Structures are given as C-alpha cells and as structure tokens.
Amino acid sequence: xxxxxxxxxxxxxxxxxxxxxxxxxxxxxxxxxxxxxxxxxxxxxxxxxxxxxxxxxxxxxxxxxxxxxxxxxxxxxxxxxxxxxxxxxxxxxxxxxxxxxxxxxxxxxxxxxxxxxxxxxxxxxxxxxxxxxxxxxxxxxxxxxxxxxxxxxxxxxxxxxxxxxxxxxxxxxxxxxxxxxxxxxxxxxxxxxxxxxxxxxxxxxxxxxxxxxxxxxxxxxxxxxxxxxxxxxxx
Amino acid sequence: xxxxxxxxxxxxxxxxxxxxxxxxxxxxxxxxxxxxxxxxxxxxxxxxxxxxxxxxxxxxxxxxxxxxxxxxxxxxxxxxxxxxxxxxxxxxxxxxxxxxxxxxxxxxxxxxxxxxxxxxxxxxxxxxxxxxxxxxxxxxxxxxxxxxxxxxxxxxxxxxxxxxxxxxxxxxxxxxxxxxxxxxxxxxxxxxxxxxxxxxxxxxxxxxxxxxxxxxxxxxxxxxxxxxxxxxxxxxxxxxxxxxxxxxxxxxxxxxxxxxxxxxxxxxxxxxxxxxxxxxxxxxxxxxxxxxxxxxxxxxxxxxxxxxxxxxxxxxxxxxxxxxxxxxxxxxxxxxxxxxxxxxxxxxxxxxxxxxxxxxxxxxxxxxxxxxxxxxxxxxxxxxxxxxxxxxxxxxxxxxxxxxxxxxxxxxxxxxxxxxxxx
Numbered sequence: 175x176x177x178x179x180x181x182x183x184x185x186x187x188x189x190x191x192x193x194x195x196x197x198x199x200x201x202x203x204x205x206x207x208x209x210x211x212x213x214x215x216x217x218x219x220x221x222x223x224x225x226x227x228x229x230x231x232x233x234x235x236x237x238x239x240x241x242x243x244x245x246x247x248x249x250x251x252x253x254x255x256x257x258x259x260x261x262x263x264x265x266x267x268x269x270x271x272x273x274x275x276x277x278x279x280x281x282x283x284x285x286x287x288x289x290x291x292x293x294x295x296x297x298x299x300x301x302x303x304x305x306x307x308x309x310x311x312x313x314x315x316x317x318x319x320x321x322x323x324x325x326x327x328x329x330x331x332x333x334x335x336x337x338x339x340x341x342x343x344x345x346x347x348x349x350x351x352x353x354x355x356x357x358x359x360x361x362x363x364x365x366x367x368x369x370x371x372x373x374x375x376x377x378x379x380x381x382x383x384x385x386x387x388x389x390x391x392x393x394x395x396x397x398x399x400x401x402x403x404x405x406x407x408x409x
Numbered sequence: 410x411x412x413x414x415x416x417x418x419x420x421x422x423x424x425x426x427x428x429x430x431x432x433x434x435x436x437x438x439x440x441x442x443x444x445x446x447x448x449x450x451x452x453x454x455x456x457x458x459x460x461x462x463x464x465x466x467x468x469x470x471x472x473x474x475x476x477x478x479x480x481x482x483x484x485x486x487x488x489x490x491x492x493x494x495x496x497x498x499x500x501x502x503x504x505x506x507x508x509x510x511x512x513x514x515x516x517x518x519x520x521x522x523x524x525x526x527x528x529x530x531x532x533x534x535x536x537x538x539x540x541x542x543x544x545x546x547x548x549x550x551x552x553x554x555x556x557x558x559x560x561x562x563x564x565x566x567x568x569x570x571x572x573x574x575x576x577x578x579x580x581x582x583x584x585x586x587x588x589x590x591x592x593x594x595x596x597x598x599x600x601x602x603x604x605x606x607x608x609x610x611x612x613x614x615x616x617x618x619x620x621x622x623x624x625x626x627x628x629x630x631x632x633x634x635x636x637x638x639x640x641x642x643x644x645x646x647x648x649x650x651x652x653x654x655x656x657x658x659x660x661x662x663x664x665x666x667x668x669x670x671x672x673x674x675x676x677x678x679x680x681x682x683x684x685x686x687x688x689x690x691x692x693x694x695x696x697x698x699x700x701x702x703x704x705x706x707x708x709x710x711x712x713x714x715x716x717x718x719x720x721x722x723x724x725x726x727x728x729x730x731x732x733x734x735x736x737x738x739x740x741x742x743x744x745x746x747x748x749x750x751x752x753x754x755x756x757x758x759x760x761x762x763x764x765x766x767x768x769x770x771x772x773x774x775x776x777x778x779x780x781x782x783x784x785x786x787x788x789x790x791x792x793x794x795x796x797x798x799x800x801x802x803x804x805x806x807x808x809x810x811x812x813x814x815x816x817x818x819x820x821x822x823x824x825x826x827x828x829x830x831x832x
Binding site: 206210214225300378 | 434439677696
C-alpha cells in the first residue's frame with residue numbers, strides 16, 4: 175500500500191508524529207547532511223546525527239584491479255577509517271556489514287568489471303555510529319550517481335534494562351543499554367537489508383525495535399528527499 | 410619576477426582560503442586550504458616513558474593519506490610521499506620543541522602522557538604539508554587533557570566532570586609554507602595546488618613561527634637554489650605565517666567563546682546552511698506508541714515452526730510427498746493453459762500432474778496401480794522440467810487409463826488442489 179500511494183503514506187507518517195512521542199527517547203537527534211563537499215571523489219557526503227559525524231567519499235564506477243575484477247558485476251569495496259589509530263577488527267566487521275547492505279541495493283550488474291569504492295571516515299563518534307555510516311554511504315552513493323534499486327538508511331535502537339526503547343541513542347545511552355540493535359532498511363518496501371545486534375533481548379522486543387526502526391526510517395527518507403529536493407531545486 | 414596568472418586566478422604569493430572548524434570533542438578540527446582538507450584529532454594516553462628520557466612526555470604524529478583524498482592512494486601502503494610528509498611533520502612539530510614535553514610527565518620514569526596526533530587527508534588538492542601542519546598545531550592548541558594529581562605514590566586521574574581538563578603548554582606555533590619552483594627556479598609560487606605540484610621542478614618547505622624563527626627548511630626535487638631565493642622565500646614565509654597564526658588564534662578564541670557561553674558548536678554549526686548541497690533537520694520525534702501492538706501482531710501471525718516431516722506422505726497411489734514442498738507456479742500455469750480443453754477426464758490428469766510437480770517427486774511406472782512407489786532422481790524428471798510441452802501430454806495419456814480405476818482417490822486430490830488455490 176505504501177508503494178502504491180507514497181504521498182498518502184507520507185502524510186500519515188507526518189500526522190503520526192504530530193500526536194507526540196510517548197517516551198523521552200523516541201526521537202531522532204538533529205540531522206544534517208552536506209553533499210559534494212570534496213572535489214576529488216565522484217561523490218561525497220558528510221552526515222551528522224547529533225554529534226556523530228561521518229564523511230563518505232565514493233569513487234566509481236572506475237577501473238578495477240584485475241585480481242578484484244568480477245566479470246558480470248561491479249566490485250563494491252567499503253573502507254571504514256577510524257579517527258584515532260589504525261583500522262582494527264571492529265572496523266573490518268562494520269565494513270562488511272555496510273558492504274553487504276550496499277551490495278543489496280546497488281545495481282552492480284549495470285557496470286560489470288568496474289570498481290565502486292566507498293570510503294568512510296569517522297569524524298566524531300557520539301553513538302549510533304554504524305547507522306550514521308550507512309546514511310553517509312547512501313548519500314554519497316546518490317551524489318556519485320551510482321544506480322541503485324532503492325535508497326537505504328540505518329537506524330539504531332537501544333533497549334534499556336527496564337525495557338524502554340531509545341531510538342538513535344547517544345554514546346552514553348548505548349553504554350547503559352541492555353541491547354543495541356542496528357537495522358538497515360530500504361526505501362521502497364521498508365524491508366530489512368541488514369541487522370546487527372549486541373546484548374540480550376526477546377523475540378517480541380526485536381519486533382518492537384524493528385517496527386520502531388521502520389517508523390524512524392520514514393523520517394530519515396523524508397530527510398533524504400527534502401535534502402535532494404533542495405539540491406536539485408535550481409536546475 | 411614576472412607577473413603571471415595562475416590557473417585558479419591567484420597571484421604568485423597568494424594563499425588559498427583557509428577555513429578552520431572544530432568538532433565537539435577537544436582536539437578535533439578540520440582545516441580546509443582551498444579544496445585540500447585535513448582532519449586532525451589529538452588523543453592522549455598514560456604510558457611509561459622512554460628509558461633515556463624519563464621525565465619527558467611522548468609526542469606521536471601520524472599522517473594518513475586516505476583513499477578518499479585521491480584514488481591513487483592505496484590503503485595500508487607506506488608510499489614515499491607519505492614517509493616524506495610524516496618525517497617533515499615530525500621535524501616541524503616535535504624537533505622544534507613547540508610542545509613542552511616535560512610538562513607531560515606525571516611520575517618521573519613511570520608515567521608520562523603520550524600525545525598522539527592523527528591527521529587524515531580527506532581531499533587532495535595540493536600542498537598537503539601546509540594543511541597538515543596547520544591542522545596539527547590547531548588540534549594541539551585546541552586539545553585538553555584530563556587533569557591528574559600526584560599525592561605520594563597515588564596518582565589520581567580526574568574525569569572532565571570532576572575537574573576541568575587542562576590545555577597543553579605550547580611555546581610557539583610552527584607553520585609550514587611551501588614554495589614551488591618552475592623552470593629551474595625562474596618562477597616561484599606560494600601554496601601550489603595539485604595541478605601546479607604535478608608540473609613543478611622543485612619544492613621548498615619552510616617551517617616558521619610568528620617570531621620569524623625557522624624551525625625546519627627542506628628543499629626537494631633536486632633544484633639548485635641561490636642564497637637570494639632562499640632568503641626571499643623566508644621573508645615571504647614570515648608574512649604568511651603571521652597571517653595564518655592570527656587566523657588560527659581568532660578561530661580558537663571564537664570556539665572558546667562559544668563553548669563558554671554555552672552556544673552551539675561542532676561540525677554541524679560549521680556547515681554553511683545557505684549552501685544548496687547542505688540540509689539540516691531539527692530533532693524529530695517519532696511516534697512509537699503502536700510499536701508494541703505491531704510487534705504482537707507480527708508474532709501472533711507468525712506460524713509456529715512446523716515439525717519436519719521426514720516420512721513420505723502418500724496422497725494417492727502414485728503420488729508421494731516429502732517435506733513441505735514449494736508452491737510450483739509452473740504447474741499452475743500449465744493448468745490455465747489447458748483449461749480450454751474441457752475434456753472429460755483430462756482435468757484429473759492435469760491435477761495429478763501438478764501435484765507431482767509440486768512435490769518434486771518422480772514416480773516411476775505411473776500407469777500400474779500396484780507398483781511400489783519409487784523415489785528417484787532419474788533423468789526423466791529433468792526431462793519433464795526442461796520440456797514442459799511434451800511431457801505433460803505423455804503423462805496424461807498414460808494416466809487417463811489409470812484414473813478411471815482410481816475413482817475414489819480423486820476427491821482428496823481435488824480438495825488439496827482447492828486449498829492451494831485459496832492460499
């Protein structure tokens with residue numbers, strides 16, 4: 175239904191938010207995004223969620239090393255760089271999660287035997303870092319004009335020890351939480367592209383978090399839409 | 410000197426615009442020199458000192474050329490350029506003794522602060538060293554380390570809430586200024602951009618502080634410079650360093666003021682909101698009141714995991730099923746095509762046919778009723794799937810005769826069929 179009547183779905187979401195949140199944690203921090211701020215990459219974006227900030231640069235479709243060449247699709251590479259020190263296991267694992275998400279939406283078959291490289295630089299980490307990385311990657315891919323099946327966004331939920339749900343948690347909230355769940359959702363069907371969790375939670379709580387993430391994703395996609403509308407308003 | 414026009418419209422001695430923005434953390438800054446962009450972050454850690462310098466803190470610089478900056482930079486490879494830049498930075502900032510390393514000592518011979526400066530090149534548009542040196546010194550000036558107190562043998566580390574973090578003691582601010590030489594030193598340019606760097610013959614880097622003290626000087630590219638040229642460059646460097654130092658101090662004061670007044674600071678504030686490529690959204694409340702109901706609904710709707718059927722289920726003689734089976738649309742399509750031929754009896758055969766497809770079980774010797782059910786992976790099965798036109802007909806002709814004898818078995822088959830359709 176949402177797919178058939180996107181406009182209606184949007185207004186529904188808007189009226190839904192105006193009724194007011196229930197808990198204090200049920201809100202997204204302020205968002206900011208700037209695209210095309212770097213001159214060298216084909217696409218770049220800086221994404222801020224509260225004090226968390228990630229800079230993304232995309233090169234591609236470009237020449238690929240013979241060893242990495244895939245004959246029927248583009249080679250997607252994600253590089254995540256920490257702010258302090260050298261990349262470790264945690265970065266590698268996040269890179270993989272982000273790459274899998276990107277691979278699910280990027281139409282790599284349109285550019286066989288090329289490479290698409292997404293470089294992410296953590297600028298400041300104040301909670302929900304993986305979600306911010308995903309959002310930055312999506313905006314940079316859009317800026318680079320890489321063909322995609324759908325847009326995607328990342329939403330992080332934290333479950334406190336008393337079972338309350340916090341969306342887009344800060345670093346402190348993440349630390350205190352019993353479980354932290356991060357989802358990647360696509361913009362067309364709002365379906366799950368990736369999920370990663372830490373901590374203990376029940377099946378019912380997982381579904382609750384997922385439903386909350388879906389509600390939050392509406393806002394993120396609205397932010398994407400308005401941001402892009404502004405960008406292409408003068409053409 | 411000839412008056413020449415540069416590609417970006419600058420004059421010979423002009424610097425590109427410098428923009429300094431600070432993050433929310435202490436010791437975090439982004440320096441933009443034209444389109445070249447460097448992220449600087451200072452961090453600290455308590456470590457044991459070097460054996461020969463028991464009362465001195467440790468300073469560590471690490472410049473990284475991220476692949477984001479230019480596609481040619483490969484991750485994890487120490488290129489010549491990177492080694493050269495790191496060495497120059499160390500000479501400019503560590504060997505010039507601009508940071509008082511003795512003040513970083515906590516317990517002599519046991520605990521000292523290690524100050525780590527991470528610099529990430531985000532966009533390469535020439536003159537990396539100038540941008541990196543500015544970023545390093547700005548980040549060091551901005552940085553605050555946690556306060557410590559020593560009472561006897563006890564060392565107490567205070568959190569930012571307990572005691573305000575303390576800034577590093579900085580004696581002076583060395584800044585690198587690059588000069589590019591062309592045609593064996595005939596032409597000279599200040600702050601070369603990437604295109605100019607590509608065609609230059611030689612490079613002279615002078616690190617200087619605002620007191621006009623030279624901290625480091627390095628000439629590379631193998632050109633011979635005259636004494637006058639070096640002197641002239643050092644004069645120009647003096648002027649440029651003064652300008653840049655003023656800019657840095659102004660930026661630091663600004664940030665300090667905003668923090669003191671409790672205003673908004675951080676990178677979000679430094680995004681130019683009038684830019685068409687930038688967009689901001691205020692804090693958005695999300696309605697999560699229906700989340701619990703939604704979750705319950707989903708859980709209620711979800712089927713409990715079915716028990717695994719390991720034994721083959723006999724639907725009718727000649728048709729068996731193992732497991733749940735998957736809905737096969739191929740069989741359905743077949744049926745709709747055949748609907749026009751309303752022959753007596755063919756219907757049945759098709760149903761039988763579809764179920765056989767559904768279950769994916771090949772039954773050999775379909776014609777004889779009493780024959781045992783044999784589950785096989787014979788090649789014949791593959792034939793049926795690959796050549797949908799021929800085989801169903803073949804089977805039908807075979808089964809028509811069998812069907813009349815199996816009259817009682819028709820009904821369950823039909824029922825099942827309908828159930829499927831309803832689903």
